[in-house]
Amino acid sequence: MQIGLELLAPARNAQIGIAAIDCGADAVYIAGPAFGARAAAGNEVTDIARLCRYAHLYGVKIHATVNTLLQGDELADAHRLMWDLYEAGVDVFIIQDLNLLALDLPPVELHASTQTAIRTPERARELAALGFSRLVLERQLTLEQIRAIRAAVPESCGLEFFIHGALCVGYSGQCYLSQYLTGRSANRGACAQACRSRYDLTDAEGHVLVRDQTLLSPRDIRFDGRVADLVAAGITSFKIEGRLKNASYVKNVVRHYRKVLDAFISAGPLYGRASAGRLEGGFTPDPDKTFGRGWTEALLDGRKEKMASGDAAKSLGEYIGEITAVKGRDITVRTGKLLSNGDGLSFVGRSDQVLGGRAETVSGSRVSLRDVAALTPGMRVYRNYDIRFEHELENNMPRRVIDVTIGWHSTRSASGPAGPGISPAGETVVTAVTEDGFRVEKRFADEAAVAEKPDMALDNLRRQLGKHTGPFAFSVGTVLADPVRFYPAAFLNGIRRELAAQLQALLENRPRNVVPHEPRPGAAVFNRSTLDVPEELMRSRYCIRWELGLCPKRCPVKPGMTPGVTPDLIGGDGPLYLVNQKNRLRLDFDCARCEMIVRT
Numbered sequence: 222m223q224i225g226l227e228l229l230a231p232a233r234n235a236q237i238g239i240a241a242i243d244c245g246a247d248a249v250y251i252a253g254p255a256f257g258a259r260a261a262a263g264n265e266v267t268d269i270a271r272l273c274r275y276a277h278l279y280g281v282k283i284h285a286t287v288n289t290l291l292q293g294d295e296l297a298d299a300h301r302l303m304w305d306l307y308e309a310g311v312d313v314f315i316i317q318d319l320n321l322l323a324l325d326l327p328p329v330e331l332h333a334s335t336q337t338a339i340r341t342p343e344r345a346r347e348l349a350a351l352g353f354s355r356l357v358l359e360r361q362l363t364l365e366q367i368r369a370i371r372a373a374v375p376e377s378c379g380l381e382f383f384i385h386g387a388l389c390v391g392y393s394g395q396c397y398l399s400q401y402l403t404g405r406s407a408n409r410g411a412c413a414q415a416c417r418s419r420y421d422l423t424d425a426e427g428h429v430l431v432r433d434q435t436l437l438s439p440r441d442i443r444f445d446g447r448v449a450d451l452v453a454a455g456i457t458s459f460k461i462e463g464r465l466k467n468a469s470y471v472k473n474v475v476r477h478y479r480k481v482l483d484a485f486i487s488a489g490p491l492y493g494r495a496s497a498g499r500l501e502g503g504f505t506p507d508p509d510k511t512f513g514r515g516w517t518e519a520l521l522d523g524r525k526e527k528m529a530s531g532d533a534a535k536s537l538g539e540y541i542g543e544i545t546a547v548k549g550r551d552i553t554v555r556t557g558k559l560l561s562n563g564d565g566l567s568f569v570g571r572s573d574q575v576l577g578g579r580a581e582t583v584s585g586s587r588v589s590l591r592d593v594a595a596l597t598p599g600m601r602v603y604r605n606y607d608i609r610f611e612h613e614l615e616n617n618m619p620r621r622v623i624d625v626t627i628g629w630h631s632t633r634s635a636s637g638p639a640g641p642g643i644s645p646a647g648e649t650v651v652t653a654v655t656e657d658g659f660r661v662e663k664r665f666a667d668e669a670a671v672a673e674k675p676d677m678a679l680d681n682l683r684r685q686l687g688k689h690t691g692p693f694a695f696s697v698g699t700v701l702a703d704p705v706r707f708y709p710a711a712f713l714n715g716i717r718r719e720l721a722a723q724l725q726a727l728l729e730n731r732p733r734n735v736v737p738h739e740p741r742p743g744a745a746v747f748n749r750s751t752l753d754v755p756e757e758l759m760r761s762r763y764c765i766r767w768e769l770g771l772c773p774k775r776c777p778v779k780p781g782m783t784p785g786v787t788p789d790l791i792g793g794d795g796p797l798y799l800v801n802q803k804n805r806l807r808l809d810f811d812c813a814r815c816e817m818i819v820r821t
Contacts, residue, residue: 223493227458229284229381230475233259235268237468243621244503245479246473247495249276250284250315252464253306256299257286258317258336260410262464263634264307273310274729278692279621280657282312282494286464288334290408290752291318295390299323302710306698312733315357317394317408317599318428322351322744324420328353328737332381336394340366352738355379355458360442362760363520364454371455384444385474385508386462388528390416391759391819392438394750396760398437398819399675402804409751417534420799420806422765436765436799437819438534443508443516450521451491452485457796463512469614470511476619477506481570498692499814501621507538509611510584513668520762526814529768534715537567537575542620544568544598551589554602560588564607569598577605627686627717645704646670653695653720659731661723664718667706675705686715688719716751730772759807759819766795766810766817774812 230246231240238249249595251272253261269593273283285306285737291299297492301323306328316322332355333339340359356374358367360383368652371380398405400414404535405411417438421777422431444451448459455705459482479500486492492749514530515537542556554560564580566588576596584590584816590596649667654660672678683697693718766772799806799819807820 224457224491225495225795226452226482226486226492227282227495228475228478229458229460230335230814231386231461231466232272233262233463233464233466234264234472234505234779236271237471238283240468240539240594240618241471241475242279243278243618244475245483245500245621246281246285246475246620248282248313248458250286250460250464252286254294255302256291256410258287258288258334258410259286259462259464262359262668266302266309269306269311270309270355273312273590274688275509277310277318277731278725278728279498279623280728282496282601282729283310284313284332285311286334286782287321288315288317288336288392289410290406290750291320292749292752293389296320296324300326303327310733313354317750319351322738322741326738328735329733330736331655331738331780332357333357334394335383336392336750338392339370340392342369345370345374345378345747346668349378351744351747353378354736354752355381357381357460359393361392361520363523365523366448367451367454367456368716379456379457381460382456383442383462384448384451384478385465386441386461386691387514388439388442388517390763391761395578396759398621400755401758401821402493402801408753418801421799424508425795425798429795431662432768435530435534436768437763439519439528440515440517440530441513442519443519444521445478445508446483447518447521447523448485464782466512469611471513471620472504472614473506473511474508477502477508480506483548497655498621498623500619500621501694503615504610504613507539507610508567510604510607513538514572514606524762527768528763535575536605537569537603539607540601541604542602544596544600545603546594546598550591550593551587552588552593552596554588556586556602558604560586560604560611563606563608564604566590567603567605568665569603570597570599579606597666621692621726623692623728625653625693625695625720626698627720628654628698629682629686629700629702631706633703638813651716651720655693655724655728659724659727661720661727663719665706669706669708669712672705672707678705678707681710682708682713685710686717688717690717691725693724695720702794729769754821756821757818758795760811761817761819764810764815764817767806 229248229638230241232241232249238251243250252262255267276283287299304327310331313332315332315334317334318640318794331353333353334651335357339345339356353510357666400406402415403413403415411720419433420436421429423429513536517528517736520818541558544552545555546553566578568576580588629651632647634646647667650664652662687696797808
């Protein structure tokens with residue numbers, strides 16, 4: 222039996238969710254009107270119901286996010302919402318607050334959100350014992366840690382891992398930086414992304430060591446080259462980050478990873494897709510052409526590369542060349558790329574400061590901009606908005622089709638009349654079976670005329686029945702006809718359309734996986750997050766000292782620097798500080814665990 226590998230896509234709204242499905246997603250995660258860990262990405266239950274119907278046509282699962290910490294009467298409100306979403310057709314609930322487990326929950330899969338802080342085998346065992354069908358792992362894990370978690374939980378408990386998108390600098394569910402600085406709690410779905418802000422780095426005496434840098438901003442993860450390693454470690458669900466991203470991002474990234482996973486699956490018999498349907502045609506994906514802060518494989522192989530995004534805390538885009546000349550309002554760009562009017566460009570100089578502009582007019586390698594005052598020859602040029610590619614994403618979507626095999630069985634009635642000029646009465650049964658085994662049929666009393674040219678009649682039957690109708694790609698398999706009859710094209714087309722309508726009604730209402738739950742009073746003691754702001758605002762494997770090449774355990778002293786010059790950076794145990802306007806945050810370094818701690 223094949224193991225299904227799931228490509229899980231984000232959706233800010235139902236329309237983006239449908240686009241993700243059209244581009245090959247096996248599952249979509251989306252929030253209802255509340256409690257979804259992204260306050261700006263809520264959706265009405267009626268919209269979720271519409272998405273579920275479309276998703277179930279292809280066997281795609283809809284994961285509803287109910288993954289904020291709850292307070293006061295919200296527990297009862299969240300409980301009612303979960304039942305409303307279940308009635309709408311949702312297949313999975315992703316939760317953070319374990320208070321919910323004490324309630325009578327809908328009988329579908331429960332997944333433990335990455336917000337529940339799953340980064341050790343011990344934590345994984347706790348949550349698996351509470352009845353979760355799947356664990357969404359912390360993003361800052363190594364392959365070795367993933368393998369250890371896989372070994373610690375039953376095979377029935379699946380593991381999900383983020384494969385592309387933003388990397389939270391702090392451990393998920395245990396970052397209080399936004400709440401401390403702005404009052405907006407990440408555990409309440411309102412993270413202000415304080416990690417993307419600019420800070421000075423100072424020592425205990427106030428000496429500025431680094432000035433005005435995005436010191437807490439990591440690059441985005443991208444694991445398209447590591448699917449085989451992740452599968453071997455025990456991952457079966459590959460999650461794309463981005464419930465606040467736009468449609469073009471979701472389309473492009475989902476289509477890219479669909480190709481990646483399909484290539485892996487086709488290489489051997491052990492693994493298969495987790496949903497039905499294949500893609501025909503459409504745009505060629507390129508993740509470099511949509512949002513990205515630069516790419517990292519984070520800590521998958523241990524701490525081997527720098528993860529800092531530098532000044533690209535937003536999105537640089539794809540590298541296209543460098544400025545060779547600036548004259549008037551024009552720049553000349555040395556590039557092998559085709560530029561277009563309306564392209565969005567980013568410019569990076571020696572100081573790594575990022576500037577931006579929109580190409581007003583393009584003539585070959587010469588680009589006119591509204592403001593070129595800060596641009597100089599030698600600057601690197603990136604394109605963060607490719608207008609031609611955006612049009613391609615909008616106008617050249619792939620078509621997702623379900624392969625359906627038609628069987629035709631036509632027989633003569635034993636008592637029917639026969640003779641010259643008389644059509645023998647009989648019964649015809651036409652079956653349609655989808656690639657994943659769903660079956661419908663049509664029966665009718667058959668008094669069509671016997672074909673004068675049987676071969677031509679059979680060719681016509683196969684041609685008319687073997688067409689696309691809606692989401693279905695029909696082909697004709699077995700044909701048993703005694704006698705061979707002639708049918709007009711309109712009649713055969715009508716049968717095909719009727720079979721398509723039956724299949725659509727059946728698949729949109731395909732049965733869900735029933736997972737009963739017993740209420741678990743006291744499960745809340747296993748919550749690891751809090752609504753209050755603790756003294757330890759954030760703990761992370763991302764380390765500023767390591768990123769700056771100043772780790773006392775791993776990095777040599779740079780030329781020209783001595784421990785006496787920077788005692789807290791080189792070999793000392795003293796704290797450092799991040800300073801942003803009036804805010805001053807203390808940094809401590811737990812070198813035994815290779816972790817950085819941000820404190821009040």
